Amino acid sequence: MLVKKTKDSILAVSFLGQQFAAVYEPSQAHGALSDMKAATAEIDERTAALRKAIRAEQTAITTSHLNLVSIASELRAVLPEDDVRSFLSIECLVPCEDVQGIFDLVELARDHGDALKRTATSVSAMNALAGASPQTRQLALMRINLGHIVTAVDIRSIERRARKAELSLDDSADRRRLASLRCAARATAPRQIEALGDLVSDLIILIDEFVERDMPDPPMADDEVVDFSRVSMRFRTSFDVIRTQAKGLLGEFERIYGTDHAAPEMWKRAGQLSNRRALARAYESLKRFAAGRFADRGGMSFELGYPWRTDLRDALFHIARAGFEVTERERSDMELRVLELCAGAGGQAIGLHAAGFVPTMLYENNRNAAATLRKNWNWPVTTKNIKGIPIARFASSRGIDLVAGGLPCQPFSQSGDMNGPDDGRNLFDKAVEVVRAARPRAFFFENVTGFTGVRFGAYRASLFRRFKASGYDVQLHTIDAARFGVPQKRQRVVMVGFRSSAAARAFQMPVLDKPLEVTMGDALGDILFPYRSGAGQATTPYDSWADAWLDVHGKKLAPTVTGSPWNARNRIKKQWAACGIDTREQHEIQPTPEETAAGALPRFTPEVAKRLQGFPDQWEITGDLRSKFTQLGNAFPPRAATAVAAAIRSALTGEQIDLLSLLEHPPMPLSEIGVKKSRPAIDLNAYTLAGIRNLRADPETPSYELEYIKKVERRLRDRARRAAVAKNRLLQT
Numbered sequence: 249m250l251v252k253k254t255k256d257s258i259l260a261v262s263f264l265g266q267q268f269a270a271v272y273e274p275s276q277a278h279g280a281l282s283d284m285k286a287a288t289a290e291i292d293e294r295t296a297a298l299r300k301a302i303r304a305e306q307t308a309i310t311t312s313h314l315n316l317v318s319i320a321s322e323l324r325a326v327l328p329e330d331d332v333r334s335f336l337s338i339e340c341l342v343p344c345e346d347v348q349g350i351f352d353l354v355e356l357a358r359d360h361g362d363a364l365k366r367t368a369t370s371v372s373a374m375n376a377l378a379g380a381s382p383q384t385r386q387l388a389l390m391r392i393n394l395g396h397i398v399t400a401v402d403i404r405s406i407e408r409r410a411r412k413a414e415l416s417l418d419d420s421a422d423r424r425r426l427a428s429l430r431c432a433a434r435a436t437a438p439r440q441i442e443a444l445g446d447l448v449s450d451l452i453i454l455i456d457e458f459v460e461r462d463m464p465d466p467p468m469a470d471d472e473v474v475d476f477s478r479v480s481m482r483f484r485t486s487f488d489v490i491r492t493q494a495k496g497l498l499g500e501f502e503r504i505y506g507t508d509h510a511a512p513e514m515w516k517r518a519g520q521l522s523n524r525r526a527l528a529r530a531y532e533s534l535k536r537f538a539a540g541r542f543a544d545r546g547g548m549s550f551e552l553g554y555p556w557r558t559d560l561r562d563a564l565f566h567i568a569r570a571g572f573e574v575t576e577r578e579r580s581d582m583e584l585r586v587l588e589l590c591a592g593a594g595g596q597a598i599g600l601h602a603a604g605f606v607p608t609m610l611y612e613n614n615r616n617a618a619a620t621l622r623k624n625w626n627w628p629v630t631t632k633n634i635k636g637i638p639i640a641r642f643a644s645s646r647g648i649d650l651v652a653g654g655l656p657c658q659p660f661s662q663s664g665d666m667n668g669p670d671d672g673r674n675l676f677d678k679a680v681e682v683v684r685a686a687r688p689r690a691f692f693f694e695n696v697t698g699f700t701g702v703r704f705g706a707y708r709a710s711l712f713r714r715f716k717a718s719g720y721d722v723q724l725h726t727i728d729a730a731r732f733g734v735p736q737k738r739q740r741v742v743m744v745g746f747r748s749s750a751a752a753r754a755f756q757m758p759v760l761d762k763p764l765e766v767t768m769g770d771a772l773g774d775i776l777f778p779y780r781s782g783a784g785q786a787t788t789p790y791d792s793w794a795d796a797w798l799d800v801h802g803k804k805l806a807p808t809v810t811g812s813p814w815n816a817r818n819r820i821k822k823q824w825a826a827c828g829i830d831t832r833e834q835h836e837i838q839p840t841p842e843e844t845a846a847g848a849l850p851r852f853t854p855e856v857a858k859r860l861q862g863f864p865d866q867w868e869i870t871g872d873l874r875s876k877f878t879q880l881g882n883a884f885p886p887r888a889a890t891a892v893a894a895a896i897r898s899a900l901t902g903e904q905i906d907l908l909s910l911l912e913h914p915p916m917p918l919s920e921i922g923v924k925k926s927r928p929a930i931d932l933n934a935y936t937l938a939g940i941r942n943l944r945a946d947p948e949t950p951s952y953e954l955e956y957i958k959k960v961e962r963r964l965r966d967r968a969r970r971a972a973v974a975k976n977r978l979l980q981t
Contacts, residue, residue: 373399510525591617652893
């Protein structure tokens with residue numbers, strides 16, 4: 249056989265030689281062979297050079313990671329360890345799962361850093377090495393010190409071999425037997441899990457029908473607590489059906505997943521990103537439904553005092569059938585509630601309203617700003633500094649969807665002294681207490697970019713650590729308002745946090761495929777030039793002056809609007825002058841044609857500030873001239889607030905929101921701004937429940953009347969239930 253293969257090889261080489269000679273003359277054949285050798289040598293040389301370059305880059309990656317470990321070690325000498333963790337994950341964008349690995353590598357980098365660099369050990373291998381047992385680490389380091397390249401797979405193999413070496417022959421046989429049994433069980437598990445998922449999905453549908461049809465609405469802040477002992481027969485029947493079905497599902501769950509799951513008090517320790525935590529919540533939910541511990545004053549929440557939450561029902565989605573979720577219509581009907589701190593003139597409140605958030609209370613210390621809020625919309629407003637409000641007041645809002653606020657920016661503004669946490673106006677510490685007390689699903693605070701300055705790094709790390717200790721995943725972002733249709737250069741820092749790790753992962757800062765660009769000419773053309781003739785071409789010197797200004801400055805973005813540009817630094821004044829706006833004094837009206845002929849420029853007035861911030865024209869700012877400028881300068885642009893609020897809503901509910909459409913439409917019905925909102929005189933005896941529902945669904949019903957109409961609907965439903973109970977008792981007797 250071997251002789252035959254050898255003869256075949258010789259014949260093949262001979263045939264190729266004949267073919268080569270038939271194509272080339274001897275001299276040509278020699279030249280072609282030389283060219284082939286040269287090309288091969290060039291490829292070899294190039295490959296060797298690239299290999300050397302790749303190894304150099306791998307060494308550089310290893311060196312950079314070890315340097316990062318060294319810097320983190322230095323940070324631990326400056327800040328408490330918990331603050332360092334928050335600082336690395338939020339400020340430095342180091343993934344949370346990598347932070348512990350960096351800490352674990354400190355000792356390894358100090359003792360074996362040179363060997364790791366010499367062998368260009370990968371980051372994954374170093375992390376595996378740091379987490380390995382002492383015996384495995386010793387064996388792997390021995391190979392690395394000898395110059396061998398060790399990967400994460402190699403380290404896991406060493407770990408497995410070390411564990412096997414510790415087992416007796418009987419133990420090894422038992423392990424193989426158990427592995428075989430697990431394999432057989434796994435073959436049937438998918439079918440069992442799928443069947444359980446179908447039944448759980450049916451249970452969720454039953455729960456939703458029960459909530460919609462039979463369960464009274466949670467009590468409002470000013471309503472009496474609902475007496476659940478007085479319920480209809482249909483309520484009791486539906487309640488018992490859910491309880492019976494949950495009992496059967498609980499037994500099936502325990503058969504598939506067992507009973508060893510984390511208790512509620514251990515959920516935080518199980519990890520925000522843990523599937524074990526989600527499974528434990530589903531187990532606890534089934535136990536609650538099976539025991540009939542739902543539809544009490546906690547509604548569908550794991551804890552009492554959270555009547556608007558549905559986490560008891562939502563926990564079942566983890567074990568429901570694949571693809572089962574609430575419909576888009578149900579999502580869009582979700583009413584999200586917000587508690588707003590430092591509401592100012594209402595810029596953030598308008599944006600939150602546009603994104604579908606309903607405020608339970610707006611807190612504002614400035615009396616003029618609070619009057620602005622009350623004058624323009626039917627929002628509940630408290631005029632008080634939140635520093636003086638007992639924390640128990642905020643605890644009454646436990647479980648609310650969102651806590652938001654434009655906390656005072658003066659402590660961090662570059663135009664001030666930048667005293668940060670030492671400034672008496674700083675309210676971030678109070679915001680931490682409010683979030684801890686209210687336990688919202690999310691929070692959202694905005695401030696100036698100076699907040700991210702180097703000098704406040706330790707303070708930010710402290711805030712991040714305290715928010716994290718309260719159970720929130722915190723993110724820090726910068727938003728450029730100009731990209732969302734705000735005609736000024738205005739960047740702001742946005743701090744958002746979520747209690748749910750799923751919502752934190754789902755949150756994405758708003759981005760438009762194409763920026764919504766609005767220039768000074770677009771925003772100010774009609775209010776800067778009130779005496780313009782409006783003809784197709786310039787007919788007066790004033791028209792020519794206006795046209796000239798628009799030609800030069802119309803395509804520009806305004807500088808950042810502040811509360812007192814006439815007191816700003818020279819650099820700021822020059823920026824306004826370069827945009828052709830006079831900010832040297834406080835003005836309330838634009839120059840007359842006679843003044844423009846004498847060289848006057850368009851003036852910075854409250855109306856100009858309002859347009860540049862993006863407030864509706866109908867939004868009236870109260871107070872004297874200085875107060876108007878202050879309120880507008882401190883405001884968060886409504887369109888920027890809308891963009892962030894829409895992203896938060898999407899993360900909380902899973903809705904797909906058309907942000908561009910949202911920004912292009914008015915944030916609220918403009919005709920209702922400033923309209924006196926008296927309570928509609930609805931006679932309870934004049935409407936049936938169906939009539940009230942039709943009134944609520946009527947698109948012509950003013951939005952400010954809906955809250956009262958909803959209360960009327962609840963009371964009529966409660967009256968109908970009481971009548972049904974009385975009728976049943978009468979029939980029974």
